[in-house]
Amino acid sequence: MDNLNALLGGFADVITPMNLLIALLGVTVGTAVGVLPGIGPAMTVALLLPITYGLPVEQSLILFGGIFYGGMYGGSTTSILLNTPGESASVVTALEGNKMAKAGRAAQALATSAIGSFVAGTIATALIVLVMPQVVSFAITLGSPEFLAIILVAFVGTAAILGSSRVRGFAALLVGLSLGLVGTDFVTGQQRLTFGSPFLADNIDVVVVAVGIFAVGEALWVAAHLRRKAGTVIPVGRPWMSRQDWGRSWKPWLRGTALGFPFGAIPAGGAEIPTFLSYLAERKLTKHPEEFGQGAIEGVAGPEAANNASAAGTMVPLLALGLPTNATAAIIIAAFMSYGIEPGPLLLTKEPDLVWMLIASLFIGNFFLLVLNLPLAPTWAKLLRIPRPYLYAGILFFASMGAYAVNAQPFDLFLLLALGGLGFAMRRFGLPVLPLIVGTILGPLFEKHMRRSLQTTGGDVSGLVGGPVAWVCYAFVLAVLLWPLVAKLLRRGRGGDDGPDDGSPHPPGVPLTGVAQWQGPSS
Amino acid sequence: MTVLVGYLPNPLGEATLRAGVEESRRRSEPLVVLNMSRDDVLVDARRAPADDLARVERDVAELGVDVEVVQVAEGSDPAEVILAEAAGRGASVVVIGLRHRTAVGKLILGSVAQRVLLDARCPVLAVKEERP
Numbered sequence: 001m002d003n004l005n006a007l008l009g010g011f012a013d014v015i016t017p018m019n020l021l022i023a024l025l026g027v028t029v030g031t032a033v034g035v036l037p038g039i040g041p042a043m044t045v046a047l048l049l050p051i052t053y054g055l056p057v058e059q060s061l062i063l064f065g066g067i068f069y070g071g072m073y074g075g076s077t078t079s080i081l082l083n084t085p086g087e088s089a090s091v092v093t094a095l096e097g098n099k100m101a102k103a104g105r106a107a108q109a110l111a112t113s114a115i116g117s118f119v120a121g122t123i124a125t126a127l128i129v130l131v132m133p134q135v136v137s138f139a140i141t142l143g144s145p146e147f148l149a150i151i152l153v154a155f156v157g158t159a160a161i162l163g164s165s166r167v168r169g170f171a172a173l174l175v176g177l178s179l180g181l182v183g184t185d186f187v188t189g190q191q192r193l194t195f196g197s198p199f200l201a202d203n204i205d206v207v208v209v210a211v212g213i214f215a216v217g218e219a220l221w222v223a224a225h226l227r228r229k230a231g232t233v234i235p236v237g238r239p240w241m242s243r244q245d246w247g248r249s250w251k252p253w254l255r256g257t258a259l260g261f262p263f264g265a266i267p268a269g270g271a272e273i274p275t276f277l278s279y280l281a282e283r284k285l286t287k288h289p290e291e292f293g294q295g296a297i298e299g300v301a302g303p304e305a306a307n308n309a310s311a312a313g314t315m316v317p318l319l320a321l322g323l324p325t326n327a328t329a330a331i332i333i334a335a336f337m338s339y340g341i342e343p344g345p346l347l348l349t350k351e352p353d354l355v356w357m358l359i360a361s362l363f364i365g366n367f368f369l370l371v372l373n374l375p376l377a378p379t380w381a382k383l384l385r386i387p388r389p390y391l392y393a394g395i396l397f398f399a400s401m402g403a404y405a406v407n408a409q410p411f412d413l414f415l416l417l418a419l420g421g422l423g424f425a426m427r428r429f430g431l432p433v434l435p436l437i438v439g440t441i442l443g444p445l446f447e448k449h450m451r452r453s454l455q456t457t458g459g460d461v462s463g464l465v466g467g468p469v470a471w472v473c474y475a476f477v478l479a480v481l482l483w484p485l486v487a488k489l490l491r492r493g494r495g496g497d498d499g500p501d502d503g504s505p506h507p508p509g510v511p512l513t514g515v516a517q518w519q520g521p522s523s
Numbered sequence: 524m525t526v527l528v529g530y531l532p533n534p535l536g537e538a539t540l541r542a543g544v545e546e547s548r549r550r551s552e553p554l555v556v557l558n559m560s561r562d563d564v565l566v567d568a569r570r571a572p573a574d575d576l577a578r579v580e581r582d583v584a585e586l587g588v589d590v591e592v593v594q595v596a597e598g599s600d601p602a603e604v605i606l607a608e609a610a611g612r613g614a615s616v617v618v619i620g621l622r623h624r625t626a627v628g629k630l631i632l633g634s635v636a637q638r639v640l641l642d643a644r645c646p647v648l649a650v651k652e653e654r655p
Contacts, residue, residue, distance in 0.1 A: 037565065082565060229596040230560045230567035232532075384565040387599065 003129050010356030014364060019062055022055075023361050026063040027368045030070020034077075035380050036391070037084045038218055041071030042327035042437075046210035047395065049335055050402035057339040058354060062361040064335060068328045069121060069362060072271075072311045073369045076113040076304050077380050080106060081234050089271035089307045092279045096292070096299030101234050103295045110377045111239035112249045112297055113304040118370040119250075120257040120305035124312030125362045127261055128319075132348070132359075135320035139345035144452040145466025149473035151446045154267040154323050156477045159435040161273075166484075172431045175422070176439020179209055180447075187451055199411040206334040208403045209440050212416045213433055214327075215399040217423015219392045224424070236378045249301040252282050256305030263306075264313020267323050271310040278306035312362070319347060319355055323442070330437045527614040529605050529639070530556045530579065532571040535620040535652045540579065542650045543618040544588055552615060553589035556580070557608055559601040560594075569601065602638035614645055621649045 014020070033044045045064050052060035075090035080097035093113060100109040142150075159169035182193045183203035194200040241249070256278040263274040282302040283292050292299060317323040322343030324330035336343045341351060348355050373380070403416040426433060450464070457463030465474070528543035530536050540556065547554040556579055560570030571579075576592050583590040595604050609617050621636050640647050 078565075084565070229562055230564050230570050232566065232570050232572050381566075385567065386564065387561065388563045389599070 003133055006352060006356045007129050007360060009353070010358075010360035011363075013058070013353060013357045014062070014360045019059060019361070020364070022059045022062050023066050023365050024368055026066020027070040027073075027365045027372060030067035031074040031077075031369065031372060031380060032070075032383060033067070034071035034074020035383050036074075036386075037078055037082075038222060039391075039395070040214075040327070041067045042210070042331055043214035043218065043395075044071070045328055045331045045335070046207060046214050047398045047402055049207050049210075049331065049338065050405040051398075052335075053338070053405070057341065058357055060335060060339075061332070061354065061358050062365075064328075064332050065358055065362050066365040066368075068332070069308070069311060069365050070369060071328070072121075072308050073114065073117050073373050074380065076117070076300075076307075077110065077373075077377060078384070080109045080113065080300070081236065081381050082231055082384065084231075089275055089310070090304075091272070092275040092303040093300055093307070095279065096296050099293070099295030100297065100300065101236075101295075105295060105297075106234055106236045107239045107377075108241050108245050108297060109295075109300050110236065111241045111374065112245060112301045114239065114370060114373040114377070115241070116249060116253040116256065116301045116305040117308040117373075118366060119253045120260065120307075120309040121312055121366040121369075122363065123254075123257050124261045124264075124309040125315075125359065125366065128312060128315050128359055128362075131265065132316050132320050135316055136345055136348045139321050140349075142345070142469060143466055144449040144456070145464055146469045146473075148446065148449040148453055148464060149466070149470035149477075150267060150321065150323065151442050151449065152477055153473045154317075154325065154438065154442060155435075155446075156480050157267060158270075158325070158438045160480050161270075165430070168429075168431045169435050172426065172433065173435035173439045175426075175431075176436035177443040177446075179204055179436070180440045180443025186444075186448070197411075199409060199415075203444075204415065204440075205406045205412070206331075206337070206441055207406050208412050208415055209419055210331050210334065210437060211399045211402050212419025213423035213426070213436060215395050216416060216420025217427060217433075219396050219399075220420055220424040221427045222388060222392055236381060239374055239377050245297055248288075248297050251285075252278070252298045252302035253305040255281060255285075256302040256307075257309040260306035260309030260311075261313040264310030264325065265316040267317050267321070267325055270326055271307050274306040274310050275303040278302040315359070315362070318343070319358075321345060322347065322445075324438060327434050327437050330434075330441050333441055524550075524552050524615040525555045525612050526550060526552050527555045527557060527605070527609050527612065527617045529601075529617070529619040530558045530571065531569050531620060532558075532575050533568075535622055535650075536571075538653055539618055539620040539650045540583070542648060544583060544586055546616055546618060546648060547588050550615060553591065554583060555608070555612060555614070556583070556590060556592045557605060558592075558594045559598075559604045560596050561599045561601070562597050563599045570596070602635045602642070605635075605639050606642055609643055609645060616646050616648055617643050618648045618650060621651055 029044060030041055033039045033041060044067050048063065052063060072089065075085060076093045076097065079085045079090040079094035080101050083094050083098035085091045085094050097109045097113065100106065155173055159173040160166040178193065182200055184201055185192055191201055259278045260271070260274040264271065279299055279302060282298040286292060286296060286298050288296060314325050314329050317325055318329045318332065322333060324333050333343050399416065400413060403412045406412055423433065453463045526543055526547040528539055530540055543554055558571040558576060560567040571594070576594060580590060580592045593608070598604055605617065617639060619636055619639050636649065640649065
């Protein structure tokens, strides 16, 4: 009951005209960037981070929460109308959604995805209220060795489980960890990787890394590649659904929510796997199997619900443990840090008002999103007509301004350009961006916990292997790392002529990575 | 010498096409139907789908007019493409559609029609949308 009272307190804090306006602004901007392929909520939050320094911390978090949720709604619009996912979590929606649109049922597809997102978002946000305090009370009992192990799970999860290639995932993670190392060692005061430059002695600001990789990297990539013929507009009316559509949608919504939330909540989750699982489940359970592949409404309703539920689930490790499981959450962590708030298990005890207000604002933002998306879907589709040069000129402007605003040093602009080049190269060679950002943000934290565990045992390695929680985490890490090898041996043992799916080390998102790579890993 | 029509997949485009066919008969010159879409946007309402262009070609050919349908999907400036095609094919007249624009639209976007009217070397026939 404490939770509910605290949540009601959060609602009371949120409902001021200014806060509601900020929430509305957040979900509007979030939907807009979700609609545009290549520009995700992560890039937007990174771009807006320096601009919001002037706002109180509550309002900037309401803004970011709104952008995060809005991006999930907006992504489906592009998937359905253009067969081009606005962000990677909407890749699966495109499978059936675009077929529906081509068959003249765009309005129903948009409606089921918007209402499904609302249902899933509301249920999942309510689940945050129930689950998060429990996770926090558990997390407070954990020591540095356990945290070390949990962060390691997050590293391995983002690098090896998400994305198409573990080698590329780990390469990106290593680059991120190296970027996180730059600066002064906090124990010995030694300079590391600074090349004697005083500008680097104070660590590379996460904002510069995020803006450089997401915004400048994406802009360079688009400038170099994406001149492709324009698509034709699919006419959309006002989204609506018939009684039959409702009947076919509500079960997939609930199943999608059930799949999406736990995946978002574990430190190695993400939205790609649950959306795909939801799609497979709906295809198996449907009463209209002949419609799958031709535009089945279940194939839109389920994955969209899973997508939003997992976005909400991400809030659990974010608020309870200080661990980001997707790029937007990683930037929100950076936002916490820039306000001098340390994300982690103590967040809920130290800043309860802030946390509950953020959750209350998510409920309100979710409602705004339904109102914004259901009647206005055709208007959002018009955003796709903005010529790219205008769009990316604006992005580069905000990127440079943001990077300069961090320290008011011209040096950061050169750094931004270099990191933008890195982001471009990563897109060129198919390296995922998420492990890099997670590595940069969690690297220093990882190091802190490792040094602390080693200090308590006087440098003895046994200090790294803490209690049962750490054992479970290490077992998971080992399982993920060794799985390809084991699978290979198993296959050889059985004669080596299994189906192509059997023993594959990759998650089910693999067949779709071609699409995902096109729009740049910018979710 | 040809008659060049700037074609759009909408009622104004149909009106433009009809005027172009008339002009081509009057001058007994072949008709070139040009559809231009930009390549720096994700969707372009000006882009005519392939089946629409095929229908245009069939309909106009049935009227006994010598017709060529051209679709240009590169570049970011329709006016430039129309002017270049007109010059390259030595068009004797260019037929384009004109429509009313809102004040805000005029402020934000340049007018393709205006640039064709001002910069074309040959006469330009401007067609208005039919009012019901």
